[in-house]
Amino acid sequence: MSILLMIILVSVAGGVLSVLAAAFVALKARAAWVPVLISYAIGALLGAVFLEVLPHALQLSSSLEAMSATVLVGILLFFILEKLVLWRHHHGKVGEVHEGQSNQGHDHGRSGLMIMIGDTFHNFVDGILIAAAFLVDVRLGFVTAIAIIAHEIPQEVGDFLILMHSGYTKQQALLFNLLSSMATLAGALGAYFALGLVQHWVPTILGLAAASMIYVAVADLIPSLHRRTELQATWQQIGLIGLGVSSIWLAGELADRI
Template sequence: MFLEADVLGRSLIFGLIPALGTSVGGLIGVLTPHSRESYMDFGLSFAAGLMLVASFTSLLIPSIELSNIYTALAGLVAGVVMILIIDKLTPHEHLEDRFEGPAKYRGRVKTLYLMVFALLIHNIPEGMAVGAGSALEFEKGLALSVAIAIQDVPEGFAVAYPLMGLTRSRFKALSLAVLSGFSETLASVLTGLVIEISQGLIPFILALAAGAMIYVVSDEVIPETHKYGHEDVATLGFVTGFVTMLFLDSLA
């Protein structure tokens, strides 16, 4: 089968799987009339736990095995710096109304667009991770893609539900949630394209994606799960996601 040999083809197919997960979560979000904040905290924490384990077991460890610790560390640091720069230079607003980016854009760009920018920043590392994983063994790449799709379901919900309140439109909220998912597909394909051009970059890109995901987990996801005071629920969700990813990784 061509997918077993074609990295770019796998990056596309694998990249569509998380987009589907985000879309399912978005659909649940727009169809839910009322929700408890603790549900969102659990879902996002679940995603954080899963992403953190995936960063190590599916990205960093393979990077070290394919090259050495120095290449992996260089990629890790580069990934953190890359998202840090994007985070600081791109005006965006988190779901809890926390503005970040150049101050000159505050109040001059619609809140909806600021939130969309935040979603794109959040999804870039996940798409990169899927694209980088497509260069690994077929089973491992598929397992990583499915794992990210699973954690994208609560993320899709967490995107669509507040956006529905902001836009007062189920169609707009769902459309933005779906588009945020397909941004992962685009990031996956672009990453796969880079790997196709130079196979020697695989270890570095694996670690780069890991660093980017770790930054997003620490800076974006975990703070959002503690904003309503449901720390116990958030911790339980984190551990559940952590264990789930370990289990999925053991099956690959």
């Protein structure tokens, strides 16, 4: 199977799988399942970074110091971007509250539209990361895709809830999320043809991918687990994080046999 065909199949299947899994959780499953998905996603993200992405990035980089700086700059960049998003959300929240008070709890689709625009861009970047990983190594491509799918599911659950709060029906929320997930394929195809001409960009993109995964896991996902401090919940979280790391290791081992 060619690298291009694998990138296409993984991008399409990954996007559709994450949306359908999120739809099942958001529309059918209990809310208590969301922390389970988050714990597993943390393990998958950190496993992908430290078992696969960073080792490959360091191997391809001409300088260990340059790669370390790339990861550092990436983490700071994602911090700044998230601050901008939070600032925009904070300044738009007052209008949404007043709108909700007079319009039965939804905002005529404005917040739903905003979340779809942001999610589409995010999916496009995910496609770039998947293609860049496959161009380095098939094993790295598969584990990167698994990590991306794992952290996409909790995010897609939130997207579904925002869309429905914004006034969209369940069917519309599913359709819009599926369309948004196709941006992953667009990003992957664009990256495949562009990166094939400029291979020297691959280490930098992998370094930024590692920074993205580290930031999402540490800054966004892990703090949500600290809301439950009971010993039983803590052991459950540790076990699920370990399961996420183990699944990345297993995916890497299986990819070696393909």
